[in-house]
Amino acid sequence: MSIDHHAKIFIGLTQPDDRQFDAWSNQPLLLSIEQGGIDWPSSCRNGTCRTCFSKLERGEVRYEIDWPGLSAEEKEEGYVLPCVAYPCTDVVLQREPC
Ligand code: FES
Incomplete structure (x- = not known):
């Protein structure tokens, strides 16, 4: 990772662990x-x-690609793809069975 002095660190929590x-x-x-x-x-x-694939129980994320592999409904329900999701706030992520 390159050092970005404008980067912020949020608190992330994974569930259920x-x-x-x-x-x-x-x-x-x-x-x-x-x-x-x-x-x-x-x-x-x-x-x-x-x-x-996981559920964002709390917090907000942003994407740098236009349309990650989620349907509009999934996005509305709070599902995210952590491999391409960048946090904007503290986050709580729920692991989903594949
Ligand atoms: S969508 Fe393939 S690892 Fe995240």
């Missing part, structure tokens, strides 16, 4: 989760395979 990680604003959540030593399912890491 209740583990905390540093959620950097300048990198995808999946990377921050892994850097926090937490296992999270992943494969493509570019927002298409949906292996990392």
Whole structure:
């Protein structure tokens, strides 16, 4: 990771295991989760395979790609793809079965 002095660190929490990680604003959540030593399912890491699919129980994220592999309904219901989602606030992520 390159050092970005404008990056913020939010508090991330994973469920159901209740583990905390540093959620950097300048990198995808999946990377921050892994850097926090937490296992999270992943494969493509570019927002298409949906292996990392999870529910954002709390917080907000943004995407740098136009349309990550989620339907509009899923987005409305709070589902996210952590491999391409960047945190805008503290977040709580619920792991979903594939
Ligand atoms: S790892 Fe493939 S969509 Fe996230």
